[in-house]
Amino acid sequence: MLKYILKRVLYMVLTLWIVITITFFLIHAIPGNPLASLARNLPPQVRANYYAKYGLDKSVPQQYVMFLKNLFHGDLGESLKFPGRSVTDIISEHAPISARLGIQAILIGVIVGIVLGIIAGFKRNRWPDHLVMFVAILGVCLPSFVLAALLQYILSVKIELFPTAGWGTGKYTVLPTIALCFGSIATYARYMRSSVLDVINQDYILTAKAKGISNFSLIWKHVIRNAIIPAITILPPQIAGIFGGSFVIESIFAIPGLGSNLVDAVNNRDYTVIMGLTIFYCALYIISLLVVDILYGVVDPRVRVSEDTTE
Amino acid sequence: MNRILEVKNLAVSFHTYAGEVKAVRGVNFYLDRGEALALVGESGCGKTVTAKSLMRLNPIPPAEIKEGSSIKYNGKEVLDMSKEEIRAFRGAEVGMIFQDPMTSLNPTMKIGDQIAESLITHMNLNKKDALDKAVQMLERVDIPKPEERINSYPHEFSGGMRQRVMIAIALACNPRILIADEPTTALDVTIQAQVLELLKELQSEMNTSIILVTHDLGVVANFADRIHVMYAGKIVEKGTTREIFYEGEHPYTWALLSSVPDLYEENRKKLYSLAGTPPDLLLPLDGCPFASRCRYCMQICKEKMPPKTELSESHSVSCWLKHPSAPKVEKPHILRRDV
């Protein structure tokens, strides 16, 4: 197991390096530079100094080597647009906010989605199934930002249940979490439903029934345990979706998360921030993939990696 | 009382989009203690549906057990049992093993737990005792190193081993009846024999009655006491194994017997294959269901259902050929060979 994880970590570093390299050269290939508006009215000499300070006077490959060197020492650099704000600061200040929202949304999305899917699967073609499927179709069709605007208008402007926007106590997270997780709920409900239906028709369910065990054991140990395995496979795209979808939601609910920082950084060509955040997001995603893989092994003994069954 | 199971007039239909499929159309049979009964017929003849109905395992809907059907276990009507009663009945009184051992075991559950599950449910054992018993059961079905194997998952077993595990699960609570639905069909020939032998051994050891469901008459020859031949949801001929093999009277029985490969036959011919397909069970059947494929088919066969003719106390057949005014036909030579 340890060997396996070590191998995976090695691959992760490699992947990360490739992503860093591609991002670095791509971002430098886009026209426009971060100091264009800041250094616009500066005399040429001052401007040159300014560019030199950030190494922007050097060639792109030189900058790349410099960047990797700094990265190796754990230095992600400083924002070009907002001098004095280090990328590490930005991440440590804003990432926990995005993380809280994301984790809440994924947990609720997955759990509620799975529960709804199971209910729909067991009550197939009866009203709970129809209701869940209606919600699921709504969730798939309705973009999160539309839902966000609706929630905001109904639950905050019309009925003043939750704050409209901003960040603070837990109640600030309610609306954005719902907006963010609704799609996951829908996807998971649909996925889980078909998975449950699939498992219900499996021979081993008949075996279990023939044993005369209780309904609870049947559903819990035999149906859900097996139905959940394919559902885990769609976890990484869900996580990615929530990362991606969060910046729109963050903007609507004025949440100081990482997403809007990345968007701003791209718009401003704030190279260091873009690189820092890309590395952060990428690492997060790769780690979540690893976690999912490990999780997969926990739930499904057939893919479990251990000394006595592999090789 | 020696009679453990009595099935009367069992009729099962499936409600599909196309209409009502009458899969089982009035089946009568009984099972005595310690006896092995074989239900034989080709795919779709209703033998598996009949077997599952004994434990009420057909999902309702789409299945429907028709009014007037009766399944009596030790004198108690199975069809009237409450949900709790049927749960207590399944596994404890009747065990069942299925055709495909590759898919019949829960892939995410340890073997030991799968065996222990019914022990915990029916025998009120705690987990540890149940696992101990599971080890014993694995030992009884000849799984080596059972103490270790209870912690294995199904994918770590071969097909034959898995079927042994299935047998261990089905027999864990020492049920009075074991229903084996094509238990060897998915296995290699050599392993088939081993599994059948094991079943036979356990049967005599535990004095369990067995209902063996199969399409392969070859399998039942040395196994069953009595054989019921099913066709299109009906039993067309019943009798002791000897009676069916040597004195079979129904043309369908003959066809089945002709399809069994004979290892000793000097003159090896192409294996007999029955032409045509069974009738569509969606449509009403007026005449003999086998009529369209029967080489001795007469006019009456297409018009009226043949009555049951009792040939001996144990042997009966439903065929117009048994009618006094029917022509005498020569039985195929297969029936004269040694089994």
Added chain:
Amino acid sequence: MEITLEGPCAYFEKLLAFKTMYPQRKDLVEEWGDKAGSEAEYTISCGPFKLEKWTHKSELVLVKNENYWDADKVKLDKVTYKIVEDPNTASNMLSNGQLDICAVSKPEWLEKFKQRDDMTYVSEFEPSVAYQFFNQEVELFSNANIRKAFALAVDKEELVDVLYYGIGEPAYGWIPPVMKVGDKTYRDVVEEPLKKLQEENPDPKELLIKGLEELGMDPDPSKITINMLEGGTDPETRRFAEYYQQAYETALGVNIKAEYVDWPVFLDRVQNMDYELAGMGWMGDYDDPMTFMDMWMTGSEMSNTGWSNKEYDELIKKAQESLDEEERLECFKRAEEILLYEDAVIAPVIYRKSSRFQYNYVKDTMKPLFGSGIEFKYAYTQDRK
């Protein structure tokens, strides 16, 4: 502290209010370096309020500054600025009272809030002008008549209504209505140059054809395609660009192709004269026309039109050095005439206005022309529910 000027400067006092002239604490600036002003803890305040908390991208909390020289007059204890990017969200927050004051620019919300009698609509001029400008290195725009044609092609009254939802005034001059020369409001005494130009040339298309003939080009406007550079890729930029496109095509019969690039790219391209026609806005820094005029002098880093005019340069130089406000006003007047009427270097479109709604319980807020938003020094709330 003592400041010595190299030469006379009539508007020096006004210049002092610009942020580059703000005092700094030398020791702290040296200690903090780049960090200065990046977090609440690296910020010092000498105004009526001080920055207590700054949650980036979320909010700024100002509290009353006890050390302020006029602290007795400050009534509010706390002012919170919410940073909300989405205009709908901001309007929602205003509508249910989570905000007391909010800028509003979306027409649907303007209508809604204007109907509420517990709110006041405040719209004030900003020292700002939106304008279109031409690259004179492009052959077409080297001709003044053609530039004039473009300057007159857009119906500014309609544009203010359609693009700005009525927030702003059509601009026929370059100096916005609120700017002062000395104590005199410039626009009160100086006619807007484009009005005269428009009266003399009711049909801009004629000007265009005339210009084309002067250049020896094909006088058929429909054979001309002009690339219009836009500094943004968002829907709002597209809405603007499509309006201009339509306006030019209708009035002049030319073809306009809009090219959308990100703001940094836009600036780069403009600086490198890599454009034909573009538009942006200019916000004055201090209360003197100079903040609008010196940028068009030859060699200025801020103008990228390729235009150079000796008389203009001399006029502005004179206005920079003169202490006589009357004389300076005359210089600006003549310079603006050259800039817009004679050479049509740029085409002002709108004098921009700010617009905000505030609840009636908010009293005595001010919006200084050259400051950072709303001034709360004297503000207070009364009968707030």
